[in-house]
Amino acid sequence: MRIKGIAWEIKASIKNWYRNKGSVFWTFAFPVLLILLFGEIFSGGNDGYTIYIQDMDDSFASQAFIDAMENISAVKVKIIGKDANVQEYAKEHAVLRIPEGFYNAIVSRQQCNFTLYIDPSQHQTNSVIISFISSIVDKMNLEMNNASVIVGYKIEEVVAKGFEYIDFFVPGIIGMTVMTSAIYGSIEVYVKYRKRGLLKKLLTTSFKRGEWIFAKMVYQLLINFFSAIVILAVGIAVFHLKASFNFTSVLIIIAASFAFTGIGMIIARFVNEEETADSAASAITFPMMFLAGTFFPLEIMPSFLQTIAKILPLYYVNEGLRNAMIYHDANAAMLNAVVIATFAIIVFGIGAVLTNWKEE
Amino acid sequence: MKAIEVKNLTKVYGNIIAVDNVTFFVEEGEIFSLLGPNGAGKTTTVEIIEGIRNADKGEVKIFGKNLNDEIKEKMGILPQEFQSMERLNVKETLEYFASFYRKSIDIDELIEMVGLKEKEKELYKNLSGGQKRLLGVAMALVNDPSLIFLDEPTTGLDPKARRNIWNVIMEMKEKGKTIFLTTHYMEEAEYLADKVAIMHRGKIVAMDEPYRLIEKYGSGARIIVETVDGKKEFKARDEKEVVRIIGELQEKYEKIEIKRANLEDVFLKLTGEGLG
Ligand SMILES: Nc1ncnc2c1ncn2[C@@H]1O[C@H](COP(=O)(O)OP(=O)(O)OP(=O)(O)O)[C@@H](O)[C@H]1O
Numbered sequence: 188m189r190i191k192g193i194a195w196e197i198k199a200s201i202k203n204w205y206r207n208k209g210s211v212f213w214t215f216a217f218p219v220l221l222i223l224l225f226g227e228i229f230s231g232g233n234d235g236y237t238i239y240i241q242d243m244d245d246s247f248a249s250q251a252f253i254d255a256m257e258n259i260s261a262v263k264v265k266i267i268g269k270d271a272n273v274q275e276y277a278k279e280h281a282v283l284r285i286p287e288g289f290y291n292a293i294v295s296r297q298q299c300n301f302t303l304y305i306d307p308s309q310h311q312t313n314s315v316i317i318s319f320i321s322s323i324v325d326k327m328n329l330e331m332n333n334a335s336v337i338v339g340y341k342i343e344e345v346v347a348k349g350f351e352y353i354d355f356f357v358p359g360i361i362g363m364t365v366m367t368s369a370i371y372g373s374i375e376v377y378v379k380y381r382k383r384g385l386l387k388k389l390l391t392t393s394f395k396r397g398e399w400i401f402a403k404m405v406y407q408l409l410i411n412f413f414s415a416i417v418i419l420a421v422g423i424a425v426f427h428l429k430a431s432f433n434f435t436s437v438l439i440i441i442a443a444s445f446a447f448t449g450i451g452m453i454i455a456r457f458v459n460e461e462e463t464a465d466s467a468a469s470a471i472t473f474p475m476m477f478l479a480g481t482f483f484p485l486e487i488m489p490s491f492l493q494t495i496a497k498i499l500p501l502y503y504v505n506e507g508l509r510n511a512m513i514y515h516d517a518n519a520a521m522l523n524a525v526v527i528a529t530f531a532i533i534v535f536g537i538g539a540v541l542t543n544w545k546e547e
Numbered sequence: 548m549k550a551i552e553v554k555n556l557t558k559v560y561g562n563i564i565a566v567d568n569v570t571f572f573v574e575e576g577e578i579f580s581l582l583g584p585n586g587a588g589k590t591t592t593v594e595i596i597e598g599i600r601n602a603d604k605g606e607v608k609i610f611g612k613n614l615n616d617e618i619k620e621k622m623g624i625l626p627q628e629f630q631s632m633e634r635l636n637v638k639e640t641l642e643y644f645a646s647f648y649r650k651s652i653d654i655d656e657l658i659e660m661v662g663l664k665e666k667e668k669e670l671y672k673n674l675s676g677g678q679k680r681l682l683g684v685a686m687a688l689v690n691d692p693s694l695i696f697l698d699e700p701t702t703g704l705d706p707k708a709r710r711n712i713w714n715v716i717m718e719m720k721e722k723g724k725t726i727f728l729t730t731h732y733m734e735e736a737e738y739l740a741d742k743v744a745i746m747h748r749g750k751i752v753a754m755d756e757p758y759r760l761i762e763k764y765g766s767g768a769r770i771i772v773e774t775v776d777g778k779k780e781f782k783a784r785d786e787k788e789v790v791r792i793i794g795e796l797q798e799k800y801e802k803i804e805i806k807r808a809n810l811e812d813v814f815l816k817l818t819g820e821g822l823g
Pocket residue numbers: 547560563564565583584585586587588589590591592627731
């Protein structure tokens with residue numbers, strides 16, 4: 188290992204990069220702008236407060252309570268069946284369960300509790316719902332007995348997927364940025380360096396190809412992690428995103444960097460004019476960006492496009508990052524990581540083998 | 548020892564024989580110039596020697612050996628039309644290339660030597676064409692090589708910039724280094740080279756010291772004399788004849804012009820074409 192050479196290759200690449208306003212824009216400013224813009228557009232709008240009520244009592248008393256809730260104009264009440272899965276409904280909106288024996292409890296003046304299932308991440312909605320419920324409950328208590336509390340409620344927190352668009356969007360933007368910076372970065376290296384004679388110079392030194400690829404990958408990873416951190420930080424600071432990098436998301440970003448660098452190397456092998464190589468890269472990155480669920484969920488696309496998405500590497504990167512960073516679904520995230528890592532090993536290997544180091 | 552030995556080197560591209568069974572050697576310490584017009588096969592030849600391209604046939608020895616890491620450490624290279632990283636400055640560029648070698652010379656001295664001290668902090672992309680080329684030559688020197696390859700180091704430069712590069716090359720020769728220079732400027736080869744190989748359509752058509760080539764293939768000198776009676780032209784086969792003819796004129800002329808043969812004439816004679 189020639190540490191000096193590797194260190195200088197990384198240093199030179201970084202200097203050459205940050206002194207180029209264009210590349211800094213595309214790696215940092217552009218994704219951040221996208222987040223600010225799309226985040227703002229899609230985050231707004233609250234369509235009132237919806238609450239599910241599961242009436243286990245089916246009595247005159249429970250109906251009176253439901254009527255009282257429905258009378259609050261800001262609240263939309265939806266009744267769910269007795270055997271409905273409360274946990275699932277609670278992931279969407281708060282669920283209030285009126286227990287069996289509610290009527291009897293009131294009649295016999297015994298303490299009786301409702302259960303409110305809520306998603307703790309929706310503080311604002313929760314506090315409004317709770318204030319509505321307690322106002323009705325207070326009134327009922329007052330009417331029946333002005334001393335002791337008969338009707339009360341207890342709160343159950345449901346770990347819900349109460350996700351917003353921004354939660355979906357930020358990991359997608361990280362995936363997209365890793366993809367574009369790795370593909371365009373490797374084209375820069377393998378097409379432009381060749382044209383400029385830099386690869387020739389490299390060949391005439393005893394610096395090893397492997398050391399050089401290693402240095403270039405370290406540089407690519409530094410850039411990708413740096414931009415991922417900036418994107419995440421903006422998401423957290425501006426949209427109060429609840430996400431962080433864990434082991435799996437780091438693994439996915441590393442694997443993605445190798446995979447997309449491999450794709451760039453393969454493009455560079457077949458297209459050796461700078462402009463054509465850039466166009467080829469755009470022809471690959473743009474459709475992939477839209478089809479792989481970067482900006483909107485796959486579910487809204489026709490099913491044949493959904494099938495196509497599942498053969499795109501970026502899909503697994505985006506899904507993996509979401510599972511790892513937002514949904515905390517460790518198994519799904521790891522599965523995505525394995526898919527993308529396998530793909531990376533194959534594609535990067537092909538790229539390295541195909542690359543023509545020597546001139547013809 | 549010979550710095551470079553090339554035997555029966557051949558390289559074919561489709562139906563073009565870029566290098567056609569070429570054999571030559573370069574002595575240690577000399578400036579060897581491969582002279583030829585565009586497309587003659589100079590770059591192909593030099594890049595095969597440097598290990599950048601593979602030959603179809605033939606053999607190359609550098610300091611008596613096949614190319615290996617130890618020999619690479621002793622070589623310094625400026626590829627044709629080389630461009631460095633846009634946004635590294637002069638000093639960073641040299642430090643960057645120096646990092647690929649085990650041995651390296653003092654970068655500040657090197658900058659001083661090629662005369663880029665004032666531009667030390669300037670980014671590569673902001674340098675003039677001549678400065679870029681000077682930096683390119685300096686890049687070929689960072690590892691204190693004993694064998695230096697320069698592929699058309701002065702093409703497209705103005706006379707002053709060309710002079711600067713020639714001076715650096717002469718300085719390297721004085722330090723005992725071997726220089727392999729590719730050019731299509733005959734005055735460059737004539738001025739710098741100890742030995743010139745003239746290349747034409749992949750073949751080396753003549754190889755010798757420049758003045759010997761001129762003696763051998765040049766058509767001597769033409770002496771153009773203007774007298775009161777008008778213009779007259781004499782032909783001289785060599786310098787002795789020039790002196791004799793001028794002596795015979797006994798200063799009965801207004802103006803005299805001696806046009807000596809040069810490598811351009813040699814090339815024309817050998818190939819029936821100009822150097823272009
Ligand atoms: N990679 C290649 N593929 C196909 N043909 C090539 C390749 N490289 C060189 N040639 C051909 O080989 C011949 C010699 O080219 P070369 O570059 O060696 O010439 P040169 O003497 O260096 O010319 P110049 O003075 O223009 O640099 C030319 O006809 C060129 O078109």
